[in-house]
Amino acid sequence: MSAGSEPPVGTFLDRFVLPADPAAPGQARRRLAADLAGRGVPAEVTETVLLLASELVTNAVLHGHGEPVLEIRTTESTVWVGVRDPDHHPPQARPTDADSLGGRGLHLVDALAEDWGAVPVAGDxxxxWFLLRR
Structure with missing residues (x-):
């Protein structure tokens, strides 16, 4: 995990506000899939983007105390996704075991992303965020 990172300089694809409810991850997946479809992003990368974004949006809905905002940027070689929420506390991966029903989201992000991190947003x-290679 990186302490912080600016989004890559590249093509800004989309930014959208999601509801702070259980429907948000599904809405995020549908919107991201549509955004990436026309950008030539390989299917396996798109699937990973959808999985990891869903995990971050779920965390934002459960712990963020407000509507998450999702942003996606692409370059010729990367896909960057960020999920902003109003909570100021940095994300923390919870210890899990084989019987745990939840708490694996950040572990998945850490295992599958090229890089990821969290940055404070002044007053907000x-x-x-996470970064994947295309």
Whole structure:
């Protein structure tokens, strides 16, 4: 995990506000899939983006105390996704075991992303982000 990172300089694809309810991860997946479809992003990368974004949006809904804002940027070689929420506390991966029903989201992000991190947003919480190679 990186302490912080600016989004890559590249093509800004989309930024959208999601509801602070259980429907948000599904809405995020549909919107991201549509955004990436026209950008030539390989299917396996898109699937990973959808999985990791869903995990971050779920965390934002459960712990962020407000509507998450999702942003996506692409370059020729990367896909960057950030999820902003109003909570100022940095994300923390919970210890899990084989019987745990939840708490694996950040572990998945750590295992599958090229890089990830969280940055404070002045007066507006934090952005948790990940970067994938295309």
């Amino acid at each position: 919480g934090k952005t948790v």
